[in-house]
Amino acid sequence: MQQKNTLRKDIVAGVIGYLTTVYIVVVNGSILSEAGLSLENGMIATILASFAGTVMMGFFGKLPLILIPGMGINALFAFSIIGNNGFSFHEGLAVVCLAGLLFMVTAFTKLSTILKEAIPDSLQHGITIGLGFFLILIGVENSGIVTSGEQTVITIGDFTSPTVIAGLITLFVAIYLFVKGVPANFLITMIVGTFIAMAFNVPTNGVSSVSFNLDELLFIPSFTAIGDISFWLSVFTLTLILIFENMGTLSSQLDMLKSPESFQKSYRITATSSFLSGIFGTSPTISSAENAAVIASGGKTGRAAITAGFLFLATVVFIPWISIIPATAMSPILIIVGFLMVQNMKYLPWNQFSECIPALLIIVMIPFTYSIGDGMAFGFIAYPIVQLALGKRNEISKPLLLISTLFFIEFVLKIVGI
Numbered sequence: 001m002q003q004k005n006t007l008r009k010d011i012v013a014g015v016i017g018y019l020t021t022v023y024i025v026v027v028n029g030s031i032l033s034e035a036g037l038s039l040e041n042g043m044i045a046t047i048l049a050s051f052a053g054t055v056m057m058g059f060f061g062k063l064p065l066i067l068i069p070g071m072g073i074n075a076l077f078a079f080s081i082i083g084n085n086g087f088s089f090h091e092g093l094a095v096v097c098l099a100g101l102l103f104m105v106t107a108f109t110k111l112s113t114i115l116k117e118a119i120p121d122s123l124q125h126g127i128t129i130g131l132g133f134f135l136i137l138i139g140v141e142n143s144g145i146v147t148s149g150e151q152t153v154i155t156i157g158d159f160t161s162p163t164v165i166a167g168l169i170t171l172f173v174a175i176y177l178f179v180k181g182v183p184a185n186f187l188i189t190m191i192v193g194t195f196i197a198m199a200f201n202v203p204t205n206g207v208s209s210v211s212f213n214l215d216e217l218l219f220i221p222s223f224t225a226i227g228d229i230s231f232w233l234s235v236f237t238l239t240l241i242l243i244f245e246n247m248g249t250l251s252s253q254l255d256m257l258k259s260p261e262s263f264q265k266s267y268r269i270t271a272t273s274s275f276l277s278g279i280f281g282t283s284p285t286i287s288s289a290e291n292a293a294v295i296a297s298g299g300k301t302g303r304a305a306i307t308a309g310f311l312f313l314a315t316v317v318f319i320p321w322i323s324i325i326p327a328t329a330m331s332p333i334l335i336i337v338g339f340l341m342v343q344n345m346k347y348l349p350w351n352q353f354s355e356c357i358p359a360l361l362i363i364v365m366i367p368f369t370y371s372i373g374d375g376m377a378f379g380f381i382a383y384p385i386v387q388l389a390l391g392k393r394n395e396i397s398k399p400l401l402l403i404s405t406l407f408f409i410e411f412v413l414k415i416v417g418i
Contacts, residue, residue: 007303010298010304012297013295013307014308015307017294017297018307019325019330021050021308025050027071028042028046028068029043032046032074036082036088045280046282047313048281049281050068050312051310052276052309053269054066054067054306055310056273058303058306059302063266063302064291064300065287067287068288069277069284070283070286073373077096078283085234091231093219093281094278096277096278099235099238100274100278103242108271112263115243119400123359125359126379127366128255129362130362131292132292136338136339136342136367138331140331142330143170143331144328145164145167145168145171162200166200166326167331170192170193170197170328173196174335178336193326193328194325202328203326237413240406240407245286245373245376246270246271246286249287249372252344266287270286290337292340296336354387354392354395357382358379359379377408381407384396
């Protein structure tokens with residue numbers, strides 16, 4: 001009976017994980033179209049990469065983690081690596097393949113263990129908390145509760161808008177179901193939220209059909225730009241982000257699963273998936289921040305990931321139906337999951353400024369920069385500076401100093417516009 005209950009929870013969690021991440025199919029496809037690929041082929045490239053990475057995580061990692069093209073990384077790929085450098089789409093894929101290969105070198109050697117052990121607990125908790133606030137921000141933004149302000153970065157949304165009203169009602173429904181401990185509360189929230197949105201005539205991105213030109217779905221990375229310095233700088237930047245963003249995200253998610261010993265195998269699978277992304281024709285996949293929703297829904301084993309993976313593959317057929325689910329039905333889940341992650345604040349050593357200040361920089365800068373990688377960079381750069389200021393040179397390990405230096409170099413390269 002217990003095994004049957006676990007199987008049911010895994011399947012439900014996989015469905016919820018899929019529904020909270022399926023947005024990436026259209027969003028990433030749209031971003032890839034800015035890099036020279038058709039929207040339809042960008043969508044199918046996203047589907048294939050997400051399917052392959054997620055199923056690998058389920059089968060080989062036996063973990064309920066979904067891998068999808070990373071937001072922020074896809075923009076870096078389309079607008080910076082390809083757009084600013086003038087690379088072709090296939091040359092951009094070569095950057096992805098090489099960055100993924102370097103990521104794999106790190107993951108399949110002792111470097112991954114050395115780098116992970118070099119990261120202080122305070123910074124690891126800071127990453128988890130920062131991700132939590134990031135999910136909350138995405139949730140309230142997608143539901144219209146906050147929006148861009150004319151005089152401020154963000155401001156309260158229009159509470160007379162049907163979208164905001166539907167989002168608020170769904171949020172309170174989600175909170176009620178969650179605190180009552182109703183089984184499959186996230187799935188129920190999405191179903192109820194969809195009907196609420198329909199009642200308020202909230203628009204969706206629904207489409208009637210999708211067509212694909214299979215003749216164009218042959219992605220062969222081109223290494224013709226390999227002699228350009230901009231090519232290698234792009235590889236360096238992308239590799240740096242992949243290594244440390246996944247390291248931070250996976251660590252926090254495995255802590256939620258109470259399975260930190262699974263880090264090495266999950267890290268290796270994530271690196272392999274990132275490399276394969278260049279073959280499938282998209283920017284690198286990463287461990288999705290929304291995996292927290294899978295874990296919070298009771299997902300414990302790889303069956304949740306396998307369920308989500310095959311649903312991704314079926315998305316080619318499901319797009320007209322999946323796209324009916326509005327953001328207001330999914331946003332409350334992100335908000336609640338974000339709250340669960342923010343609870344890690346209790347683990348920070350508040351009486352030690354040397355640990356808390358860098359961690360708080362990560363917490364603040366991940367949502368404020370809208371980038372996990374950039375937010376992490378602020379904290380990692382600040383950590384050795386604070387330790388030196390307080391005369392704690394011995395607290396700075398050589399691997400951590402290397403990580404901080406690499407993040408600093410990456411910032412300098414952004415400043416000089418390379």
